[in-house]
Each structure stands twice: as C-alpha cells, then as structure tokens.
Amino acid sequence: MTSSSTLHQTAAILVIGNEVLSGRTREANAYLAAQSMFKRGCKLSEIAIVPDIKEDIIDSLNRLCQRYDAVITSGGIGPTHDDITMDAIAESFNVSLLEHEDTIAKLHEYYGDDINAGRRRMARLPEGAAPIICEKSFMPGAHIGNVYVLAGVPDIFASQLESFLDDFGGKPYIRHEIEVNIPESLFARALEDIQSQFPDVEIGSYPRLCGKKACGKICLSAQDETRLYHAKEQVNIMLNSIPSTKP
Amino acid sequence: MTSSSTLHQTAAILVIGNEVLSGRTREANAYLAAQSMFKRGCKLSEIAIVPDIKEDIIDSLNRLCQRYDAVITSGGIGPTHDDITMDAIAESFNVSLLEHEDTIAKLHEYYGDDINAGRRRMARLPEGAAPIICEKSFMPGAHIGNVYVLAGVPDIFASQLESFLDDFGGKPYIRHEIEVNIPESLFARALEDIQSQFPDVEIGSYPRLCGKKACGKICLSAQDETRLYHAKEQVNIMLNSIPSTKP
Numbered sequence: 407m408t409s410s411s412t413l414h415q416t417a418a419i420l421v422i423g424n425e426v427l428s429g430r431t432r433e434a435n436a437y438l439a440a441q442s443m444f445k446r447g448c449k450l451s452e453i454a455i456v457p458d459i460k461e462d463i464i465d466s467l468n469r470l471c472q473r474y475d476a477v478i479t480s481g482g483i484g485p486t487h488d489d490i491t492m493d494a495i496a497e498s499f500n501v502s503l504l505e506h507e508d509t510i511a512k513l514h515e516y517y518g519d520d521i522n523a524g525r526r527r528m529a530r531l532p533e534g535a536a537p538i539i540c541e542k543s544f545m546p547g548a549h550i551g552n553v554y555v556l557a558g559v560p561d562i563f564a565s566q567l568e569s570f571l572d573d574f575g576g577k578p579y580i581r582h583e584i585e586v587n588i589p590e591s592l593f594a595r596a597l598e599d600i601q602s603q604f605p606d607v608e609i610g611s612y613p614r615l616c617g618k619k620a621c622g623k624i625c626l627s628a629q630d631e632t633r634l635y636h637a638k639e640q641v642n643i644m645l646n647s648i649p650s651t652k653p
Numbered sequence: 654m655t656s657s658s659t660l661h662q663t664a665a666i667l668v669i670g671n672e673v674l675s676g677r678t679r680e681a682n683a684y685l686a687a688q689s690m691f692k693r694g695c696k697l698s699e700i701a702i703v704p705d706i707k708e709d710i711i712d713s714l715n716r717l718c719q720r721y722d723a724v725i726t727s728g729g730i731g732p733t734h735d736d737i738t739m740d741a742i743a744e745s746f747n748v749s750l751l752e753h754e755d756t757i758a759k760l761h762e763y764y765g766d767d768i769n770a771g772r773r774r775m776a777r778l779p780e781g782a783a784p785i786i787c788e789k790s791f792m793p794g795a796h797i798g799n800v801y802v803l804a805g806v807p808d809i810f811a812s813q814l815e816s817f818l819d820d821f822g823g824k825p826y827i828r829h830e831i832e833v834n835i836p837e838s839l840f841a842r843a844l845e846d847i848q849s850q851f852p853d854v855e856i857g858s859y860p861r862l863c864g865k866k867a868c869g870k871i872c873l874s875a876q877d878e879t880r881l882y883h884a885k886e887q888v889n890i891m892l893n894s895i896p897s898t899k900p
Binding site for chain 1: 671672673674675676677678679680683684685686687688689690691697698699700701702703704705709731732733734735769770771772774775789806808809826828836837838839841842844845848855856857858859860861862872874
C-alpha cells in the first residue's frame with residue numbers, strides 16, 4: 407500500500423481490448439473503477455480504450471502515467487497471443503519480465519509438474535513489480551511505478567481492484583440528484599450562477615428524451631457534505647422560481 | 654456525405670462527460686458507435702473519455718484527429734455551463750461559433766419570438782461546419798474537417814450517427830464465436846499458430862469465470878467471409894484435438 411501522504415488524487419484507466427473497440431463487449435471494468443474512485447474520493451480524469459497493439463498500449467500508458475497520479479489498466483494479461491499488456495508495461499518501464507516465484511510454486515502445488523507454457527507466461531511480472539494478488543485467480547496482476555495492471559475478466563478485475571483501493575483518494579465524493587421537468591435552456595444561466603458560487607461542487611445537467619415533455623436530472627457532487635447541501639438548496643429554490651412554459 | 658474514394662477507414666470516439674468519469678452513467682454511445690463502425694467495416698481504433706474541461710477536450714481532439722481518419726465526439730453540446738464541446742471544437746479549428754440560420758428559423762417557427770439564450774447557444778456551429786440534422790432534436794450536431802460533433806443524449810446521438818454512417822468504412826466486418834470449455838493455457842500456442850496463418854482474421858480469446866470449470870469464447874472477425882470460415886474451421890479442428898485435463 408502507498409503511504410497515506412502519497413495517496414493518489416487523480417487517476418486514469420487504460421482498457422486494452424479489441425473486443426470493446428469492435429462493439430462485441432460493453433465495457434464494464436472502467437465503469438466499476440469509476441464508481442470505486444468516486445467513492446474513494448479520487449478524481450478519475452480520463453478513460454482510454456485501445457486495441458491489442460503493443461505500440462498503442464505503450465503510447466497511451468506513457469501519456470497517462472505522466473499526466474495523472476496513477477493509471478489502472480484492464481485486460482491483456484492472459485496466456486493467448488492477444489495478451490500483450492505485461493510485455494508493453496515491461497517495455498514502457500524498460501525492464502524484463504520475470505517469473506514470479508510464489509505464483510510458480512502455487513501452480514506446482516495445484517497442477518503438479520504440468521505447468522504449461524501458457525500458465526508460465528501468465529506468471530510473469532515486470533522486474534521490480536509487486537504482485538496484485540486476489541482470491542479469484544492464481545495469476546497475479548502487477549503494481550509497478552504508478553501503474554496497476556489488472557485482468558480483463560470482470561470478476562478478477564473487481565477482486566484485484568478491491569485489494570489496493572486504499573492507495574487512492576482520501577475524502578469520498580457524495581452525489582445528489584434532482585429530477586427536473588423544465589427545459590434546460592430555461593435554467594441554464596441560473597444554474598451557471600450557482601455553479602460559480604460553488605466551485606467546489608460539480609454541477610451537471612443531464613436531459614433525457616421523454617416524448618414532447620422536457621425531463622432530466624441535475625446532478626451535484628462534492629467532498630464537503632455541507633457545501634453540497636447548500637448548493638442543492640440553491641438549485642431547488644432556482645427551479646421553483648421558473649414559470650412553466652412550452653417544452 | 655464524403656465521396657466514396659475518401660470513406661473513413663479508421664475512427665476514434667471522444668466522449669466528453671464528467672458523468673461517465675464519476676461512475677454515475679455507464680457509457681452507451683461509444684458502445685453503439687463501436688457496433689456501427691464494425692458493421693460498416695471501419696476500424697474503431699480508440700475511445701477516449703475526458704471531463705468537461707476545454708483544454709482536455711482540445712488536447713484529445715487534436716491528438717485523435719491527427720491519428721485517425723475521423724473522430725466522433727459525444728456530449729457537451731447542450732445549453733448549460735458544462736456544455737463546452739462546440740467552444741472547444743471551434744478553438745481547435747481556430748474558427749468562430751456562428752448561429753445556424755436554419756436552426757434559428759426553426760426555433761422561431763416553434764417558439765415564436767421567445768428564443769432564450771440557452772436555445773441560441775445550442776444553435777451555434779463552428780464557422781465552416783455542416784450541420785448534422787436528425788429527427789430527434791431541433792438542435793444540430795456539427796461536421797467540420799474530420800470531426801463529427803454529436804449530442805450525448807443517447808437517442809439523439811444514435812439518430813445523428815445514423816445520418817452520416819455512409820461516410821465510413823466499406824466492407825463490413827463479420828464475427829463468429831466459438832464457445833470453449835478448455836483452459837486458455839492449453840490452446841494458447843496452437844491458437845497463435847492459426848492467428849499467424851490468418852493475419853487478416855482477428856482472433857481473440859475471452860475467458861469467463863465459471864466456478865472451477867474453464868469457460869469462455871474464441872471470437873473471430875474479418876471482412877472476408879471465406880477466410881473467416883477457414884480460420885474458424887482450423888480453430889475447431891485444433892480445439893477437438895486437445896485432451897481434457899484439470900481446469
């Protein structure tokens with residue numbers, strides 16, 4: 407675990423997977439991690455989804471590592487030819503991939519002498535990385551520098567993520583939402599005024615299509631509960647002052 | 654529409670939205686666009702999700718525009734303070750935002766003289782942009798250079814996307830999947846051999862957790878149906894040759 411003085415305040419998620427870019431799979435791991443970061447009070451600042459191409463992974467990794475406190479990757483650490491994330495991480499940090507002895511020992515215990523090349527491949531970690539161990543898989547993720555390398559299988563990703571969340575954030579974010587049946591254009595300027603009074607509260611407006619009627623939500627989030635409460639109160643007062651009109 | 658000689662072969666999607674990064678909203682528009690690109694035969698090469706911060710939008714836009722044939726953006730074109738995508742696009746292309754006359758006329762027709770500032774804001778397009786008109790909203794998206802600027806509301810995004818899909822791709826991709834109950838590590842090397850025989854077929858292996866049993870899918874996609882068929886046949890022959898073993 408990172409010491410409390412260096413908890414990560416900003417993070418990015420790098421999803422590696424052709425299956426997301428081809429529309430086969432609806433992305434789930436970044437969605438989970440986004441919720442976790444919010445609850446931990448860490449600002450998730452970017453999500454990038456790139457294909458199983460080593461150069462693309464390295465480019466994105468280098469860019470995100472420099473820009474944010476920490477990067478969490480998802481996918482590409484299995485035994486097949488399209489699993490190249492560990493190789494990319496090692497190349498990015500300019501280190502070798504080494505078999506992780508404890509993992510090899512566990513594999514021997516379970517499979518006897520028969521550890522095939524695929525399993526050995528999955529037991530490799532970049533030199534200097536700490537393993538990320540979880541109960542859902544023998545195979546470790548890796549923590550090296552400010553990068554956390556996780557599996558793409560959602561159950562394993564979730565379990566690995568859980569194991570190091572204490573490295574992130576500080577004061578949790580809280581969110582309140584207000585259902586709104588008024589066209590956005592009628593309250594946009596007033597909402598902007600409230601936003602400028604509460605720079606520490608993030609205020610967003612999310613309309614939906616509901617036939618001819620206007621509908622949507624105003625969403626407020628902050629780390630300070632009292633400020634959030636006051637901002638929400640201002641929004642409610644403002645909304646109640648708007649006369650009804652054509653949608 | 655882009656002329657047939659310049660159909661976009663690669664694309665990126667740029668989602669602008671704090672609501673996705675905070676885990677409030679599960680991303681849906683990039684998922685839809687990924688499926689559309691696959692069906693059209695355009696390679697979706699990257700998805701980036703960034704916050705409602707102008708500098709971040711411009712940075713990502715410039716990077717993606719240079720790298721891929723086209724960029725589709727989602728979100729941030731409403732009337733509220735957090736809707737800054739059109740401003741970012743205009744700044745990135747170094748042009749002004751101008752009211753779109755046809756849209757203003759439509760608004761007058763519907764609302765009479767009462768077009769408020771919010772609606773006027775949404776009627777702005779970057780100078781030189783073509784409007785993206787759809788049946789779900791009065792308010793236009795924008796097509797400028799190789800960038801398509803779409804709304805974040807999923808129904809409007811979908812309708813706007815549909816209107817210019819003919820600019821993309823060429824020969825549709827086709828996908829076949831094979832359910833597999835063998836640990837990946839037992840077929841990883843053989844699958845790699847098949848992949849190297851079929852560089853024009855994208856082969857991925859996607860395991861799931863199914864208790865103690867191995868399970869997952871091998872997924873093959875290509876633009877050439879015959880090649881896809883032959884690759885799939887090779888994978889099936891390979892899988893049938895593997896003796897059952899400990900998961």
